Amino acid sequence: MAYDSDLADRVRELIATERGVEEKKMFGGLAFLINGNMSVAVSSKGGLLVRVAPDETESFLARAHVEPMIMAGRETRGWLRVHADGVKTTRQLSPWVTRGVDYAKSLPPK
Template sequence: MAYDAVLADRVRELLAAERGVSEKAMFGGLAFLIDGNMSVAVSSQGGLMVRLAPEDIGRLLGREHVEPMIMAGRPIRGWLRVGSDGVRTKRQLSAWVDRCVEFTKRLPPK
């Protein structure tokens, strides 16, 4: 399954004012990087893969439409999956994208 191009455009629009943003096709989806660090990705399974501060994962995991990011049968530290229903509105989507950007900007550039 291909990623949701409309969702990718919505993320792109939210990131338009950010410096250092690039895009890269990854895992069948589309990743958005900031200064070379993956920040958020439109998933080929629907919804988003979001990169967050590890200390925030437990608190956010309890939210509706949010689950651990699993790859090769293992949870990926610092990442969550947000289902399509959790990013339907601009407010929902921008809250997740803003969190990702805030965390990723704290990382050293690659």
């Protein structure tokens, strides 16, 4: 399954004013990097992958449409999967993109 190009366009619109943005096809989806650090990715499985501070992962898992990101059968702390139903509207999508971008900007450039 290919990633949702409409969702990718919506993410692009939200990060259009950010500096150091790069798009990269990864894992069948489309990742948005800030200064070389992944911030969010439009998943080939639908929805959005969001990078957050690892110590904040648990607090976000209580929210609707959110689950841990699983990679190679293991939970990846610091990454969340937000299902498509959780990013249908700009009001839903924008805070997730902002979280991912803000966290990526807090990391040293690569």
